[in-house]
Amino acid sequence: MKNPITGLNKIFESRIRLGVMSILMVNEEISFNDLKQMLEVTDGNLATHLVNLEENGFIKVHKGFIGRKTNTTYSITKPGEKAFTDHITALETMIRGVK
Amino acid sequence: MEDYNQPPADTLKDIKQLMERSSRFISLSGWSGIAAGVCALIAAFLVAQKAGCWRINECLLGRLTAGEEVLLQRDLYLIAILTFIAAFFSALFFTWLRSKKTKVPVWGIVARRLMWNVAIPLAAGAVFLYRLAELQQYELVAPGCLVFYGLALVNASRFTLIEIRYLGYAEILLGLINCWCIGYGLHFWAIGFGVLHIVYGAIMWWKYERKPGQL
Numbered sequence: 001m002k003n004p005i006t007g008l009n010k011i012f013e014s015r016i017r018l019g020v021m022s023i024l025m026v027n028e029e030i031s032f033n034d035l036k037q038m039l040e041v042t043d044g045n046l047a048t049h050l051v052n053l054e055e056n057g058f059i060k061v062h063k064g065f066i067g068r069k070t071n072t073t074y075s076i077t078k079p080g081e082k083a084f085t086d087h088i089t090a091l092e093t094m095i096r097g098v099k
Numbered sequence: 100m101e102d103y104n105q106p107p108a109d110t111l112k113d114i115k116q117l118m119e120r121s122s123r124f125i126s127l128s129g130w131s132g133i134a135a136g137v138c139a140l141i142a143a144f145l146v147a148q149k150a151g152c153w154r155i156n157e158c159l160l161g162r163l164t165a166g167e168e169v170l171l172q173r174d175l176y177l178i179a180i181l182t183f184i185a186a187f188f189s190a191l192f193f194t195w196l197r198s199k200k201t202k203v204p205v206w207g208i209v210a211r212r213l214m215w216n217v218a219i220p221l222a223a224g225a226v227f228l229y230r231l232a233e234l235q236q237y238e239l240v241a242p243g244c245l246v247f248y249g250l251a252l253v254n255a256s257r258f259t260l261i262e263i264r265y266l267g268y269a270e271i272l273l274g275l276i277n278c279w280c281i282g283y284g285l286h287f288w289a290i291g292f293g294v295l296h297i298v299y300g301a302i303m304w305w306k307y308e309r310k311p312g313q314l
Contacts, residue, residue: 019113034207088111
């Protein structure tokens with residue numbers, strides 16, 4: 001899963017997946033529509049990436065209802081948090097390496 | 100768009116920006132502060148005019164306590180409500196303009212969180228002050244406005260530009276001092292809601308919205 005040279009996480013090579021994780025780091029819980037709005041992506045595109053993140057155990061999905069409308073919200077898991085911080089640390093190390 | 104092929108520094112910058120935009124309402128415009136401040140100063144002027152407060156001895160506000168000035172009381176409530184509406188909508192207008200530039204929706208999740216957290220202390224304060232006025236404790240209404248508003252701003256600072264916290268501290272301090280300067284409520288009110296808002300708005304504009312070369 002990890003790039004042995006840089007320590008970067010392959011899963012976060014996608015801009016959208018990394019974006020989702022960034023948002024979930026600072027928001028306890030966030031809905032599908034809010035994610036869509038903030039990342040400016042299409043439904044299908046976002047859904048695919050969310051499934052990927054969920055399968056990797058990085059995010060938790062909560063299905064709920066507001067009246068009759070489904071309201072799906074997402075939150076980050078402990079392993080997700082760790083993977084994200086490791087990824088950031090790797091990025092920072094790379095920057096320092098370049099300088 | 101799909102994969103990152105950009106330098107890590109840019110990626111980190113994107114992450115930071117996304118975190119900020121998703122947790123704080125950054126579209127609050129300095130002009131909103133200035134507009135609200137101007138509304139407050141106009142209101143203070145109208146009240147002073149209505150109640151004849153230019154000379155201390157002639158001010159009718161002191162006589163509200165006796166329950167003599169029912170008409171004046173009604174006018175004051177009217178001015179208060181109109182001021183709140185005018186300040187709110189002018190502030191909203193400039194923030195709406197700014198949100199088009201920052202591309203953060205005015206009614207997105209961060210804006211909703213911000214509004215909710217401002218509304219709680221303000222609503223509690225409004226009920227409390229209404230009751231104070233009912234009990235004819237008019238002297239404490241102006242300090243109360245300042246204290247509750249200050250608390251609302253401190254509460255809000257977690258969800259928007261952090262500097263608003265200092266405006267909140269200043270309002271609270273001003274309100275508390277006012278508690279021991281009975282009779283000068285209108286002056287404190289005008290400073291807190293008028294002057295401080297304008298100063299804060301100007302600083303925010305200077306810091307975040309000024310284009311290079313402007314001023």
